[in-house]
Amino acid sequence: MNILYLISYAGKAGTEKYVENLMRTYSAQGHRCFLAYMDGGELAEKAKALGCGVFRLDLRAAHALAAAKSIAWLCAENGIDVIHAQYPRENVIAVLSRLWRRETRVVFTSHLTVRQSFLWRAVNRRITPHDAACIAVCTQGANLLRENGVKEEKVRVIFNGVAPKPLPPRRNVIRTEFTLPEDCFVFLTMARYAPEKGLFFLLDALAQLKERTDAPFACLIAGDGELFDAVGEGIRERGLDENVIRAGYRTDAEALMCSSDVYVSSALYNEAMSFAALEAMECGLPLVMTDVGAGADLADGCGECVPPGDASALCDALHRLMTDGMYRRTCGENARRRAVTEFDLMRQTEELLALYQKG
Structure with a gap:
């Protein structure tokens, strides 16, 4: 054909x-x-x-x-x-x-x-x-x-x-490259620095999370785009310099995913079905998604789905997966299973x- x-x-x-x-x-x-x-x-x-x-x-x-x-x-x-x-x-x-x-x-x-x-x-x-x-x-x-x-x-x-493949082993790329402590909890998002990706909304939720917990955490944002500098300013304004890493455009997505604990999508609109989220599921990562496009479809049994723009709800979801290890493991296992059977x-x-x- x-x-x-x-x-x-x-x-x-x-x-x-x-x-x-x-x-x-x-x-x-x-x-x-x-x-x-x-x-x-x-x-x-x-x-x-x-x-x-x-x-x-x-x-x-x-x-x-x-x-x-x-x-x-x-x-x-x-x-x-x-x-x-x-x-x-x-x-x-x-x-x-x-x-x-x-x-x-x-x-x-x-x-x-x-x-x-x-x-x-x-x-x-x-x-x-x-x-x-x-x-x-x-x-x-x-x-x-x-x-x-x-x-x-x-x-x-x-x-x-996504193409099926064996579950890749855990790695330590992010903690090693960015000199994070071993007990640092790592959130990962892979997104263009564009308005529809909701990165300022994500920063608001992370600022609330910082007020809620003393446990060390970091959120790595992999991507580039027109709002790169503006997001950097937003990080400084919210006092998140030690918690948010702007890693730029990366080609080692699997290594980043296997070094993270939770995958996050903060999309506000115009997001159909994130390939990055699917690849994260294939790596056994639990998800935090917004209810945009396939967010609810993907998060079902695999993590949390929150209303777009609701920073408090996003903070709650991040905190739950950060603090409830059993729930996090269950969501990760479900994510892996669904990636290889349904997607x-x-x-x-x-x-x-x-x-x-x-x-």
């Missing part, structure tokens, strides 16, 4: 990880994968390294028809069977490409967890009937697809997955491939 993945920004965030996983898996199975994008980055380079066909197009809304015609030509030249569009604008362009090549099927994955505008809901009502399927990666995302104008019969929930990458790719083929 020949599959074209369509995405505006081919960078290094969660959606790009989603596409990379699919391209890597299907390429290994003998399918031919292609990538069309507008702004380049890490995903585009990885696609080239995989031997996938890579095309750069102008996907701006003002050029949607021209982009659709170019995609139809690419599909004809390469015998594309299905276009898998990421995000609503890409889906509109993919569906419009069928004006010139009707035999190409279109599958759309929504990575958004926001209610769209009236105009977008009207667009969805006209465009998505022409999709073979509209995929949500979490229950909340499926409900929002329906609210955003997608018909019930088009909606499918296919959870993200398996092979299950995800098999379900998607069935949709590609069924049309």
